[in-house]
Amino acid sequence: MATCSVRSIPRSWLWQLREGGTITTTISGWMLASGLIRLTMGEDGTATGRFTGDTIGYMLARPHERPPRPSLIQHPGxxxxxxxxxxxxxxxxxxxxxxxxxxxxxxxxxxxxxxxxxxxxxxxxxxxxxxxxxxxxxxxxxxxxxxxxxxxxxxxxAGAPDQSAFGMTVTDDTQTVWLGEPDGPSWQLPT
Missing domain, CATH: 3.30.160 (Double Stranded RNA Binding Domain)
Incomplete structure (x- = not known):
């Protein structure tokens, strides 16, 4: 269980789990949105789980913080x-x-x-x-x-469901957040 947010699940966390082990953390990012996820490690080394729908967030882990950027100057486009x-x-x-x-x-x-x-x-x-x-x-x-x-x-x-309708699949190479089921609409997390 982590009491800080991460942009994606660190590989070292996966390596510490055996089948049936769990990771509970908040997935966040540079927009400072978050979702609480509980992942369970499968026998094939893939962790899957669903977001809880709880409106909870923690600060980002230092290695996951956004880099500094210059002041915003709006450009025409x-x-x-x-x-x-x-x-x-x-x-x-x-x-x-x-x-x-x-x-x-x-x-x-x-x-x-x-x-x-x-x-x-x-x-x-x-x-x-x-x-x-x-x-x-x-x-x-x-x-x-x-x-x-x-x-x-x-x-x-999809009816604008809350976060409990979303899930996540984590392999050693990819981390995917999906809507509904693993084969539904999906988005890749930065790894």
Whole structure:
């Protein structure tokens, strides 16, 4: 059991488990969203489990902390109407999904805008109110809002369940968070 959050399960934790052993921790990231997971090691060396749905979080373990980035200067880029309300990111599960979709991004918000900045590439996206909805501006090599919007749309189409509908599979090489069942919609954690 860990009382700090991690961006992904350290391999050394897996190596300490035998069949039936468990890991309980919070998965978090640079957007500071989190989900409490309990994983059980299978006989094949794969750990699987479901998120509890509890709204709990811990600070990130030091090796998993985000690197410093320069002050935000919004750059012009492509502009379009959003397909989802940016307020979905303010919900517990919506925030978690945004983090899964853009794992190297940080999140900031103002009273009427959501701002995403990718620490690795400098890509950015920000929303602003428009006539009957929202406009999003994106700049850089990663289409951050497109990634987040896709995850939020998938979640809404599944009925917008809480985190207990999500699970995780961890192998020595990959770490996947999935919705519903292991073969459902999924997102890879950075390893």
């Amino acid at each position: 492509s502009t379009r109407t959003t397909l989802v309300d940016p307020a979905l990111i303010e919900t517990w599960t919506g925030h978690f999904l945004a983090q899964l979709a853009a794992p190297s991004a940080e999140l900031a918000s103002t009273s009427d805008s959501v701002i995403l900045v990718d620490v690795a590439t400098g890509s950015q996206a920000w929303t602003e109110p428009a006539d009957n909805g929202w406009t999003v501006h994106q700049h850089g090599p990663l289409p951050l809002w497109d990634q987040v919007e896709g995850a939020l749309t998938t979640w809404k189409e």
